[in-house]
Amino acid sequence: MAPKVLVSDKLSETAVQIFRDRGIDVDYLPDVGKDKEKLAEIIGQYDGLAIRSATKVTPSLLEHATNLKVVGRAGIGTDNVDKEASSKKGVIVMNTPFGNMITTAEHAIAMMFAVARQIPEADASTQAGKWEKSKFMGVELTHKTLGVIGAGNIGGIVCDRARGLKMKVIAFDPFLSEEKAEKMQIEKVELEDLLKRADFITLHVPLTDGTRNILSAENLAKTKKGVRIINCARGGLVDEAALAELLKSGHVAGAAFDVFSEEPAKENPLFGLPNVVCTPHLGASTTEAQENVALQVAEQMSDYLLTGAVSNALNMPSVTAEEAKVMGPWIKVAGHLGNFIGQMTEEPIKAINILYDGEASTMNLEALNCSLIAGIMKPISPEVNMVSAPVIARERGIQISTTRQEQSGAFEGYIKVTVVTTKRERSIAGTVFSDGKPRFIQIKGINIDAEVGEHMLYTTNEDVPGIIGKLGTLLGDHKVNLANFTLGRSAQGAEAIAISYLDEALDDSVVKALKDTGLFRQVKPLEFDQA
Numbered sequence: 001m002a003p004k005v006l007v008s009d010k011l012s013e014t015a016v017q018i019f020r021d022r023g024i025d026v027d028y029l030p031d032v033g034k035d036k037e038k039l040a041e042i043i044g045q046y047d048g049l050a051i052r053s054a055t056k057v058t059p060s061l062l063e064h065a066t067n068l069k070v071v072g073r074a075g076i077g078t079d080n081v082d083k084e085a086s087s088k089k090g091v092i093v094m095n096t097p098f099g100n101m102i103t104t105a106e107h108a109i110a111m112m113f114a115v116a117r118q119i120p121e122a123d124a125s126t127q128a129g130k131w132e133k134s135k136f137m138g139v140e141l142t143h144k145t146l147g148v149i150g151a152g153n154i155g156g157i158v159c160d161r162a163r164g165l166k167m168k169v170i171a172f173d174p175f176l177s178e179e180k181a182e183k184m185q186i187e188k189v190e191l192e193d194l195l196k197r198a199d200f201i202t203l204h205v206p207l208t209d210g211t212r213n214i215l216s217a218e219n220l221a222k223t224k225k226g227v228r229i230i231n232c233a234r235g236g237l238v239d240e241a242a243l244a245e246l247l248k249s250g251h252v253a254g255a256a257f258d259v260f261s262e263e264p265a266k267e268n269p270l271f272g273l274p275n276v277v278c279t280p281h282l283g284a285s286t287t288e289a290q291e292n293v294a295l296q297v298a299e300q301m302s303d304y305l306l307t308g309a310v311s312n313a314l315n316m317p318s319v320t321a322e323e324a325k326v327m328g329p330w331i332k333v334a335g336h337l338g339n340f341i342g343q344m345t346e347e348p349i350k351a352i353n354i355l356y357d358g359e360a361s362t363m364n365l366e367a368l369n370c371s372l373i374a375g376i377m378k379p380i381s382p383e384v385n386m387v388s389a390p391v392i393a394r395e396r397g398i399q400i401s402t403t404r405q406e407q408s409g410a411f412e413g414y415i416k417v418t419v420v421t422t423k424r425e426r427s428i429a430g431t432v433f434s435d436g437k438p439r440f441i442q443i444k445g446i447n448i449d450a451e452v453g454e455h456m457l458y459t460t461n462e463d464v465p466g467i468i469g470k471l472g473t474l475l476g477d478h479k480v481n482l483a484n485f486t487l488g489r490s491a492q493g494a495e496a497i498a499i500s501y502l503d504e505a506l507d508d509s510v511v512k513a514l515k516d517t518g519l520f521r522q523v524k525p526l527e528f529d530q531a
Contacts, residue, residue: 003305004045004067008033009052011074015294022302024048040064048072048301051080057093059085070094070304072297075284078314087315088392090385094300094313097153099293100284105157107283108202108232109165111256114277115228116141116200118254121275139199139253142166147198149214150233151176151186155204159186170194195222200230207234217242225251232258232283235265244269247276258283310367316387317366327363331371333430333438334415336452336528338375340428340440341419343526344458345376351399351420352376359413360431361404369402372417414441443488446497450486453501454530459514460522463489463496467519471498474517478510495521 002025007016010030019026027046032039033055043049043065049057050072057071062085070092071081078095086093114120117138125132146162148155151171159169169186172194181188191214194201201223205211215229215238223229229252231238240261246252247270254275260268263281270276284290303309308328309321319327354372356365367386374389384392393400407413416429429442430452440450443458461467468487475482484501506525514523 003047003069005048005050005301005305006032006043006046007050008039008055009050009074010054011050011052011294011298012291014291015050015074015298018295018298019050019302022306024302024305036061043068048305050074050297050301053077053080055080057081057086062086062089062091065089065091070301072096072301074099074290074293074297076100083315084391086387087390088388090388092304092310092313092316092387094297094304094311096293096296096300097312099296100286100289101153101157103286103289104232104283105154105161107258107279108154108158108204108230109161111230111232111258111277111279112141112146112200112202112228115230115254115256115275118275120277141200143168144199145170145197147172147189147194147201148186149173149191149194149201149203150205150211151181151184152204154233155202156184158202158204159184167200170197191219192222195219196224198224198227200228202230203233203237205233205237207236212236213239215239215243220246220252223252226253228252228254228256230256232256235259235261235263241269244273247273315391317364317370319364319367323364323367327367329432329436329438330360330363330368330415333432333452334368334372335375336438336440337415337417337428337430338372339378339528340375340443340458340526341417341426342376342379344426344524345419345421347421347423349376349396349398349419349421351401352393353401353403353418353420355403355405355416355418357405357409357414357416358407358411360415361406361413365402365404368415369400372415373400376419411441416442440486440499443497443499444490444495446488446490446495448486448488448497448499450499451484451501452528453483454528455502455505456526456528457498457500457502457506458522458524458526459498459500459520461496461498461520463491463493467496468498470517470519471500471514474513475500475502475510478513480504480506480510 002023004025005019007028016026016028040061047067048070052074059082068091073095076095076097081093083093118136122136145168148159148171151159151173162169163185170189171186172189172191176188178188217239220242256277258279259281300311303321307321308324310316310319370386370389373393374384374386377384377389377392411431414429414431418425418427430438430440433439438452481503482500483503487498489496511523511525514520
């Protein structure tokens, strides 16, 4: 059955057609996003939801979204999506951070020109019949120092454009390496240095706890007299009230803002001040950008629903279509390993330690971790998936550690997981054979070679003669057929384990009969999803 997607905000017809061309059943209802009741009424039918900014993805809406797997936001900002609630429901949240990069960067450059030459005020004056040439004395951008706070995707484009304008570009970005700065032909500096030296300051960082009020009253006071400040990134990065006071005093010569701490901005301390240019969050508002992000979100959502490829997700590691093909068996074995541990563990889990060896260590470990953790959590929370599992683990205070190592044994690669509980440690390792099928290769340090089936039986016993015969006879007496059987032991006469792959699930009477023999220390039926 084809996946079904709802487009609840205005998206281009070309984007909607992408869903259809990819074989996805799509309903284009561009006004339903504004109708909370109607949206809640119909959302349960859909696997995907494509939105812009009008649709609000709230916890209450997600309660009705029983089949929803992915929300795609055509644009960068996802303030209208509750990402924590989405993660708990196992819904991937995607955005399109690259579709409007150039448009936003160009708007920042345009705003810089506008405030440098006082273009909006000069326009209003001239159209009012005045001719005030001497009133609007501007400054050149050439040879001025531009301070860029955040030299990532959009900030990097601004740096490039500014260099083309013959500006001296300095940048503050903790994630910018000296090598990258040299390649961009800009100077990497600390924030204090940028504040002192910049003639223009432009912001290009997301709003986080670390960047909120990065231009605080204290930092604004450290700026060079006559500085001009441009914010086309996010409201809340600048103390607008403090900036207004510095504009009034003349310390700051001008400001150009496309974003505000409260939007829609009906009132703001910057409004009405001389040489302040304001636009209503137009950074991404070009026909090219709106089309680009719409096409991008349609492609991303289609890729995920059809192939499992994940790109530009905010609550899930990205996995390309190529990775999804190669990693499919490894993601499956990671899930089986986790599921074995989850079914065997009854006491609270304190820590999950995961070792990736050889070939497995070269893959997307975040995605493998998500599959493994989901496997562990499923016996406790059946609705859990790769998106929600890390959130649930974090809420429970479970510590997760990951280690990579080069190939260290007979297998080209393997995954080993050790779970630490309040009472014990339990470990299991697995690999993928050349046939693409997952195998368990070690349990509790005992080497085995067990194919993973839907219905399995795990037993432990003292290594003495007659156990295998008794197990087979008892299963046969209960009409249970063995598809595969693997055993191992730690040493002669010590502990032995057996993994039986069965044609059908065991009922309680068989489990009881096995326990009643007194021969087995553990008798545990296991179920593994083969989808």
